[in-house]
Structures are given as structure tokens and as C-alpha cells.
Amino acid sequence: MLHLNHYEKSYGTAPVISIPNFTLKEGVYWLQGENGAGKTTLLKTIAGLIPFSGSIRVHDIDIRKHRMQYRRLVNWSYAEPIYPDFLTGTDLINFYQQTNQADAIDTNRLIKAFGVDQYVHQKIGTYSSGMTKKLSLILAFMGQPKWILLDEPLITLDIKAIDTCLSLIHSYNQQGVSFLITSHQSFMDTAPFQTQLLRIENKSLIKQ
Numbered sequence: 006m007l008h009l010n011h012y013e014k015s016y017g018t019a020p021v022i023s024i025p026n027f028t029l030k031e032g033v034y035w036l037q038g039e040n041g042a043g044k045t046t047l048l049k050t051i052a053g054l055i056p057f058s059g060s061i062r063v064h065d066i067d068i069r070k071h072r073m074q075y076r077r078l079v080n081w082s083y084a085e086p087i088y089p090d091f092l093t094g095t096d097l098i099n100f101y102q103q104t105n106q107a108d109a110i111d112t113n114r115l116i117k118a119f120g121v122d123q124y125v126h127q128k129i130g131t132y133s134s135g136m137t138k139k140l141s142l143i144l145a146f147m148g149q150p151k152w153i154l155l156d157e158p159l160i161t162l163d164i165k166a167i168d169t170c171l172s173l174i175h176s177y178n179q180q181g182v183s184f185l186i187t188s189h190q191s192f193m194d195t196a197p198f199q200t201q202l203l204r205i206e207n208k209s210l211i212k213q
């Protein structure tokens with residue numbers, strides 16, 4: 006369960022989104038809204054990356070009171086990931102393996118599933134945008150998260166990687182992992198799972 010209470014986010018004096026009280030049960034949620042509505046902002050705050058007012062809890066673990074514990078429950082993938090050029094994919098994966106206490110066999114399975122084993126030892130500066138995106142998705146699936154937040158997961162992916170990503174969402178969800186996904190692309194025609202629709206409109210979050 007994900008709870009937001011008295012959640013408010015502004016940049017400077019400009020309010021972006023306000024959510025008095027919202028609970029999301031387990032599931033796969035597709036968060037929609039116009040450009041600039043606040044989708045990335047909401048995901049970033051739930052991921053613990055930017056400050057906000059109010060409270061956020063996942064499985065009763067408070068984002069501020071139990072920061073480390075919370076961060077292990079919530080994984081996140083950027084819409085347009087940027088990593089230091091001088092690191093290799095292996096460097097980042099090894100780092101996440103430690104911080105997220107991820108199982109090595111599961112991690113290798115993810116690397117192979119996205120075909121990243123072909124280039125994971127190369128420096129990230131040599132990757133194309135789709136290659137970097139696949140790496141970012143591997144990192145998002147690592148460990149034992151209860152929620153995975155995916156910001157535009159399908160952009161720049163090739164058709165095979167889109168299938169891989171949708172299959173992983175399906176299988177992780179069957180194992181009790183929930184997803185909050187933003188996407189301007191309609192992926193429901195090919196997705197092997199049902200989604201529940203959420204929308205940010207007029208600075209509010211609504212279920213559809």
C-alpha cells in the first residue's frame with residue numbers, strides 16, 4: 006500500500022500538485038496527464054528524490070522516519086536517464102546490488118533479458134539512448150522493491166525490449182510488486198496485464 010497524506014509540492018512559489026489523502030492498493034497504475042501536469046514531480050517525490058510537504062508511506066514505512074528502509078522498498082527509473090560517462094554498466098549494477106541487496110542470479114537474469122550482457126562492461130559514455138534506457142530499467146527491477154516507479158519506460162526501447170519490459174512488469178506484479186507508470190504511449194494493446202488509470206488534472210490526482 007502506498008499512502009499520501011496532505012501531500013503538496015511547489016517549485017518556489019509555484020504549486021504543482023496537492024493531494025489531501027490518497028491510498029493506492031497493490032496493482033499496476035498508469036498515471037496520465039498533460040505535459041507539465043506534474044507526473045514526473047509526483048514520481049520523484051515518492052522515490053524520495055525531491056522535498057515535499059506532507060507524508061508518504063509504503064507498507065507503513067515513512068519516507069522521512071525510516072529513509073533507508075523506505076528507499077529499499079521503492080525503485081525508480083528516469084524517463085531520460087543520465088549517468089556518469091566514465092562508469093561502466095557493471096559499475097552501476099554492482100553498486101545497486103550492494104545498496105538494494107539484490108540477488109546476483111536475479112540481476113544476471115535481468116541483464117540477459119534486456120540483452121545488456123553484450124555491452125555492460127563498456128563505459129556508459131559509449132551507449133546509445135536505448136542502451137542506457139535498458140540499463141536504467143535493470144536498475145529499477147533490482148532488489149526486493151514493493152513499488153517500482155517507471156517514468157516513460159518505453160521511450161527509445163526497441164520492440165523486443167518493450168516486450169521484455171512489459172513481461173517483467175507482469176511477472177513482478179504477480180509476485181506482489183506494484184507499479185506506478187507514466188507513459189504518453191498507449192501500451193495496453195500489447196501489455197499482458199491490466200492497469201488502473203490515474204490522472205493528474207488541475208493540480209489534483211484522481212482515479213479514473
Ligand SMILES: Nc1ncnc2c1ncn2[C@@H]1O[C@H](COP(=O)(O)OP(=O)(O)OP(=O)(O)O)[C@@H](O)[C@H]1O
Pocket residue numbers: 016021038039040041042043044045046047
Ligand atoms: N526543477 C524544477 N524547477 C521548477 N519547476 C519545475 C521543475 N521541474 C518541473 N517543474 C515544473 O513543474 C511542473 C510539472 O512538471 P513535471 O515534469 O512533473 O510534468 P510532467 O507531467 O511529468 O510532464 P511531461 O508529460 O511533459 O513529462 C511543470 O510546470 C514544470 O515546469
